[in-house]
Amino acid sequence: MRTIDLSPLYRSLVGFDRLAAQLDAAANNEAASGYPPYNIERTDENSYRIEIAVAGFKSDELSIEVKENLLTVTGRKTANDDVKRYLHRGLAERNFERRFQLADYVIVTDAAELPEALKPRTIEIKSDSAPLIEGKKVKSEKAA
Structure with missing residues (x-):
């Protein structure tokens, strides 16, 4: 990893704090990390x-914050403590922080979960000892 000191550049850019912040953001680019995946529509x-794919997270484990034109989604x-044995x-159940640089005119208005009507329904599979297909026995008439 390479570290670049941009302090001399900052001193010569008096009044251009936003440009300096953007240079910092470019230096700390998180493009190498692809987790969690997201779409911008x-x-x-x-x-x-x-839209951010955060499977396995509950809503109370997620936070969304907007500060100085930076949208931060944290999980x-x-x-x-449950010991689970996975086959x-x-x-991926790891912590994450995804940041999005917003333009000056962008206003964040809402954060929502998938509506209940769009969530997949679960259909219970019942299994008894009885046969699954039942039918009546039909007497066959023998031709005489």
Whole structure:
């Protein structure tokens, strides 16, 4: 990892604090980390939606903060004392912090979960000792 001291540049840019902050953000680019994956969707001419895949997180384990044109989404897993034995573990349950640099005119208006109507329904599979397909026995008439 390379460290660059931009202090002399900052001194010559009096009044350009925003540019210096953007240079810092570019130096600390988190593009190498692809977790969690996200989509940025343009919903109409002046609206955008950011969708972040945070499977395995509860809503109380997520926080969203906007400060100085920086949208920060943080996920912190609570300590789970349950001992689970997985056969396959495909969901990453690690803490994360994803940042999005917002333009000056962008206003964050809402954060929402998937509506109940759009969530998949669970259908219970019942199993009894009785046969699954039942039918009546039909007497066959023998031709004489």
